[in-house]
Amino acid sequence: MKERLFFIVLLSIAIGVHGQQLKTIRKSNGAFYEEYLALASDTSIKEGRYLKRYRDYVIEQGAFKNNQKYGRWAYFSLDGVFEFEYDYNTHKVIKISTRQTPEEYMETPILFHGSPIIPYLYMVRNIYYPTEAKNKNISGKVVLAININKKGEVTSLYLKEKLHPLLDKEVMKVAKTMPAHWQWIPATYHGQNISGEYLIDIEFELTEGRLR
Template sequence: MSLVSLKYILPIILIGLGLKCGAQETMVVTKNDGVYKYVNWVLKSNVETKQGKSITYYKGKIIEQGKYSNNEMVGRWRFYNLNGILDYEYDFDREELLMLSGVDRHELKRKTPCLFQGSPLVPYLYLVNNLSYPKRAINEDVEGEVVLALKVNSSGEVYSFYLVKKLHPLIDKAVEEVAKSMPYSWRFFPATNYGSAVSGEYHIIIEFDLEVL
C-alpha cells in the first residue's frame, strides 16, 4: 500500500499567449504531470528554452516562482512549503539567501543551512510517492517517523545519506532504497558559514501513519 496515491504521468501541454521578451518572442507553455503544474514562458523559436516568468503549482498552490534567462534561474525566486507558506527566498544574481522562514535575517549573514534548490515539497513528495508501507510493519501496527539525512558537500552535491532516526528494519530499508533512486539532477544550496560554503546535511521527515492507508 502506498503512503500517498500513485504518481500518475499524464503530460498535457497547452500553448498560449505569444509575448515579446526583448528582441525575442516568447509564449506561455503549461505542463501537468499529474503531480505538479508548470507554467513557463519559453522562446517561440525553441520551446525547450525557458525565457521569462516561471511558476510551479501543487494542488492549486504556488510552490515555486521566479524567472529564467536562457534556461538559467535568475533574479529573486520564492519557494513555498506544503501549506503554501513562503519557506525561503533566494537571489540567483547575487547568489544570496534573502529570507528563510523562522530565521532572523541578521543570522543569515553569519550562517545558512543546506537547502534544496526548489520547494522543500519536491524531495518530500518524491519519497512518499515512491514508498510503500511494508505489510509486516502494518501487521505489527508500527507507526512513527523516519528522518533521512542527505549529506551535501560545499558544491551543493549529495554524496551520501543515512537515517538520523530509524523506526523499523523493513521501513528503514524501504526509505534507504528510495533514497538511492533520488534524481541526480537535483541541486542544493550548500550550508554557509560567514559567507563560505561548507558541507552540511538536509533532513527529510517521513511520517508512517496507519490511518492514512
C-alpha cells in the same frame, strides 16, 4: 576596424535573440502545474516569468534567461507558506523563513534548489508501506539525512532516526533513487559554505495505512 565590426556582430545577435516572440506554456503533471514563457521558435528554451503550483498553491516563482534561472526566486512549502528567496545572479540566499532553523554552527541551513516539498513528495510517493510492517502494527517516524558538502554535492545518505528494519530498508531504497540532477544550496557560517545535513521526516501512519 576589426574591434568595431566585432561589436556590431554581437549587438545584432543580442537583438535577434531578445526580439523573438515568446509563447506561454502551461503543463500539468498530476497535482503539479507549470506556467512559463518560452521562445516561440523553440519552446524548450524558457525565457521570462515562471510559476509552479502544487494543487492550488504557488511553490516556485521566478524568471528564466536563456533557459537558466535568473534574478530572485521565491520558494514555498505546502499550503503556499514562504520558505526562502534566492538570488541566482549573486548566488546568495536573500531571505529565509523563521521556520527554517539552522543548527547552532550554521548561519543558513542547507536548502534544496526549489520548493522543499519536491524531495519530500518524491520520498513519500515512492515509498511502499510493507504489508509485513502493517500486519505487525509497526508505525512511527523515520528521519532521512542527506549529507551535503560545501560545494552543494550529496556525499552520503543515512538514517538519523530509525524505526524498524522493514521500514528503514524501504526508506533507504527510495533515497538512493533520488534524481542526480537535483541541486542543493550548502549551509553557511561566517559567510562561508560548510558541510551539513538535510533532513526529511517520513511518518508511517498505521491507522490510515499511508505515509506523511
